[in-house]
Amino acid sequence: MGLLDNQTQQDYYDGNDFGGYQFTSLNDIVTNFEIAYVGENKIISKIKRTDIAFHAQRAIQELSFDTFKSIKSQEITLPPSLTMILPQDYVNYTKISCVDDSGIKHPLYPTLGKTSNPTPILQNEDGEYKLTAVGTLNETATIVLDDEYLNILVGMVVSGPSMPTEDSTGNPITCVVESTSNSGGITTIVINEPATYTGTETLTFTTTDGSLILEEESSFVLENVEWTGGENKITQSPNTDVSNIKVGMLVSHEDFEVGTTVIDVNGAVITTSTNASADSSTPDEATFVSTSGNSTTWNNYKSAKPNENQQHDYDYDDHIFEANVGRRYGIDPQHAQDNGSYYIDNLKGLIHFSSNVSGKTVVLDYISDGLGTDDEMVVHKFAEEAMYKSIAYAVLSTRSNIPEYMVRRYKKEKFAAIRQAKLRLSNIKIDEIAQTMRGKSKWIKH
Numbered sequence: 001m002g003l004l005d006n007q008t009q010q011d012y013y014d015g016n017d018f019g020g021y022q023f024t025s026l027n028d029i030v031t032n033f034e035i036a037y038v039g040e041n042k043i044i045s046k047i048k049r050t051d052i053a054f055h056a057q058r059a060i061q062e063l064s065f066d067t068f069k070s071i072k073s074q075e076i077t078l079p080p081s082l083t084m085i086l087p088q089d090y091v092n093y094t095k096i097s098c099v100d101d102s103g104i105k106h107p108l109y110p111t112l113g114k115t116s117n118p119t120p121i122l123q124n125e126d127g128e129y130k131l132t133a134v135g136t137l138n139e140t141a142t143i144v145l146d147d148e149y150l151n152i153l154v155g156m157v158v159s160g161p162s163m164p165t166e167d168s169t170g171n172p173i174t175c176v177v178e179s180t181s182n183s184g185g186i187t188t189i190v191i192n193e194p195a196t197y198t199g200t201e202t203l204t205f206t207t208t209d210g211s212l213i214l215e216e217e218s219s220f221v222l223e224n225v226e227w228t229g230g231e232n233k234i235t236q237s238p239n240t241d242v243s244n245i246k247v248g249m250l251v252s253h254e255d256f257e258v259g260t261t262v263i264d265v266n267g268a269v270i271t272t273s274t275n276a277s278a279d280s281s282t283p284d285e286a287t288f289v290s291t292s293g294n295s296t297t298w299n300n301y302k303s304a305k306p307n308e309n310q311q312h313d314y315d316y317d318d319h320i321f322e323a324n325v326g327r328r329y330g331i332d333p334q335h336a337q338d339n340g341s342y343y344i345d346n347l348k349g350l351i352h353f354s355s356n357v358s359g360k361t362v363v364l365d366y367i368s369d370g371l372g373t374d375d376e377m378v379v380h381k382f383a384e385e386a387m388y389k390s391i392a393y394a395v396l397s398t399r400s401n402i403p404e405y406m407v408r409r410y411k412k413e414k415f416a417a418i419r420q421a422k423l424r425l426s427n428i429k430i431d432e433i434a435q436t437m438r439g440k441s442k443w444i445k446h
Contacts, residue, residue, distance in 0.1 A: 023378035029387050030056050037392055043406070044395055052391060057371055059390035063383060064370035065091070067422050073365045075099075078358055082302045084351040086344075087364070089372035096342055096351070099361040108357065111343045117298035117352060120215040122151070131205040131213050133187075137162055137195040141178075143203070145187045150219030150287055152180060152187060153250065155258030156205045162197030177205070179254040180287060182221045208258070217290040220244045225286055227255070229278040232271055234286060239268035245288050252287040255280065262288065302355055382424035386417040 012018075030052050038044045038052075074087055078098075097105035124132045134146040145152075158175040167173050179190045207213060222245065225236045234251075236242050242265060251260040255276045264271035340357035344350075353362070370376055379387050393410040396402050 023380055024384055026053075026056055026060065026377040026379070029379055029384070029391075033388055033391055036388070043392065043410075047395060051395070055391045055394040056387065057377070058394065059387050060371060060377060060379065061369040062390070063379075063386060063418070063421070065367060067383060067386065067418055067425065068370065068380065069425055072368050073363060075361060075363045078353055078360055078362045080358060082353045082355065082358055084353070084362060084364065086346075086349045086351065087366060087368075089368040089376075091367045091369050093344070093364060093366045095363075095365040097363045097365075098340060098357055099363060105363055106339045108340045108342050108353070108362075109337060111341050113343075115297055115301045115343060116295075117345050117348070117350075118295045120295045122213040122215050129212050131156075133203055133205070134200055135160070135189075135203045136200050138198050139194055139196065141191050141194045143189050143191065143195065145189065145203075146200075147187070148182055148185045149187045150182070150221065151213070151216050151289060152177060152189065152205050153252040153258075153287070153289065154179060154254055154256075155208060155252075157208060158189075158191055158203055158205055160201050160203040162195050162201055163191075163203070164193045164196055167193070176208075180252060181285065182287070217294060218244075218246075219287065219289045220249075221285055221287050223285045224283050226280045226282065226284060227276045228280075229255070229276050232273070232275045234270040234272060234276075236268050242268050242270060245270055246290060249288040249290045252289060253284075256286075298352060302352065304355065380425060383418075383421035386414070386421040389414040389417040 030049065033052055033056070034049065036042075038047055072087070072089075076084055078084065096108045098108060099105055121129055122131055124130050131149075131151065133149050133152070135143040136146075137143055154177050156177045158177060163175045165172060173193060175191045175193055177189050178192050181188045205213075220241070222234075222236060222241055224238075224240075225234050227234045245262060245265050247262050247265060249262045251262060251272055255278050256272060257274045257277075260272050260274045262270055263273050338356065340360075341354045342357075343352055345352060351364070368376070389410065393407070393414040396410055397407050
């Protein structure tokens, strides 16, 4: 016996689109709308198909947020970093859980603003948002600093009482760091113009665009490295420290453009985002900096034991519930659990978890906007009418010379259709409600 779309029953069970009949594709929605709503003596006399497609996609987005079922989820084993990357098509989450050995999901709870991972800003000893160092000047372009400063990078602007502000012809100039070297715990820099004083002075280092300098997560000086001009490979021979270099680190050396980053590390070979401008000297070194680093707030949160996150010093309950005896008055309910907690850093696109979730299986149930791929742009047949009414209202409300009563009419019809779709998609079953209420010791007649 043939089924719809000329697909036999055997074809269906041999394929992999199980349950697909309950959905209608976006292309069919647009086509059906053209047939029913567009044409002579219809509510829309003429409209481009691309306009219908736009309003149809917008309708899918809006209905995905609070009408359609949220069926998207991801599962990972939480790494030691205690972070999970938000999915590519993530809009919002519905539930975050960890899974036990029996496959049962246990809910994790948000910290609700009690912690975060703020951007760490670099401060000097006086608390100022400045990177300062004491340098020994000798009226040359070479300056020896008083300590090792791995966060002083090539391209930074240098200012100080004896830093030149004009060249020999009187034109204004800006002193910048052209190269850095580190030896014996001391950093030496070379600037583009010689200093005008012999002695020690406090120097201030800033970025070229005037933005604040952020605290680095890690810095590393890689020695005995070499590269070839016009290529983007840095090699250490023999390989002793390349494992300390991570993808994303900034590369600081006069042979590489400011802002060059590491894009790959493979054995002793480091691949950079730009090519070197010249061959390396022998021996040579390069500084690698990872910015911005994790905040103290996040480091403290992820390193603390779960009960250290709580507002009161009390033990978690075990199956004996001994901690319940006279010790729960004034408890904050959001902390009265030991499943674990999390917060979402939308700026960096990460979910941060408490330390007791490390190594566990974490499940993220989330909402998308329904436009990730062509296969996702489908509408459940319970909500098909809501799509048509949403498109019709959107088209009429954005056109001129449409009577206001017509716009109001389709606005009402749109919301009525959406309410009906929500009821249908809620999938409420009387038997399931009755069974749940029996578990609550309620007398149910049926």
